[in-house]
Amino acid sequence: MRLYRLSPNSLQFPAPTSALHEPNGLLAFGGDLSPERLLIAYQQGIFPWYSPGDVILWWSPDPRAVLFPEEFHVSRSLRRIMQRCPYRITLNHAFGEVMASCAERGQEGTWIGPEVEIAYQRLHLLGQAHSIEVWDGDTLVGGMYGVAQGALFCGESMFSRRDNASKIALLTFCRFFSQQGGKLIDCQVLNSHTASLGARDIPRRDYLALLGQLQPLTLAPHCWQPQTLSVVTLNSEPDSGE
Incomplete structure (x- = not known):
């Protein structure tokens, strides 16, 4: 499994099942926090979590x-x-x-x-x-x-x-x-x-x-x-x- 970089030209996320085991649930990085991207993320069981000033990280942990x-x-x-x-x-x-x-x-x-x-x-x-x-x-x-x-x-x-x-x-x-x-x-x-x-x-x-x-x-x-x-x-x- 690998960590995906989100394209600024696409709102597509990788499948949640492709998230890393360690750290648990880390799926992708990059992109933005536009309403459209956030809603697509939540619709797929994905959410952002990162420290201010760092690159945006997207997660879908297992278990939930x-x-x-x-x-x-x-x-x-x-x-x-x-x-x-x-x-x-x-x-x-x-x-x-x-x-x-x-x-x-x-x-x-x-x-x-x-x-x-x-x-x-x-x-x-x-x-x-x-x-x-x-x-x-x-x-x-x-x-x-x-x-x-x-x-x-x-x-x-x-x-x-x-x-x-x-x-x-x-x-x-x-x-x-x-x-x-x-x-x-x-x-x-x-x-x-x-x-x-x-x-x-x-x-x-x-x-x-x-x-x-x-x-x-x-x-x-x-x-x-x-x-x-x-x-x-x-x-x-x-x-x-x-």
Whole structure:
């Protein structure tokens, strides 16, 4: 297997199955972050990830981390917080602020440079990228953003300025997304945080098959219009574990 250089004159990507084993999933380099190229990438299970100032790198790892909304793990501590949730949760009210906040997370967020922010804000203006915001009064304290692919949502990044704010954003989004007809959230690469929330690895071939099945599906009308989301109501019986 070899690493492909993308042509500036073509939007074509190599097959995801041709990605390198080490580093896991690295598929190609070069190209640009135009809306057209980004959307074609996501349609094929490919995403960009690179350090600001470096050449653009494109990835399709195997296995792929995913979260089925109904498998979100609600810990005892999160359940207690949701029973008295002091926050307001919105959809698509502050996409730019959410991206900027994700980019400020320190070492984990350094891949979100100005070029990436501009690119995804363009996708947002086209109705393809979306944000979930957690507010304490008028202060943004947490959130996440990603790219919609039919009944699949490709999560890109999240942040918290209050304990559990990003968990509240994801839990609220999981319930909302499921109610609108959403089936799967792409988490790209599993880490301890997403694993603790119920994400798990599946083979890339299974992810690509699900992507093909879920892309053509249509969500409920007005799903992505700016709105305030209902705070999740949980029953009193706690899930196991913290």
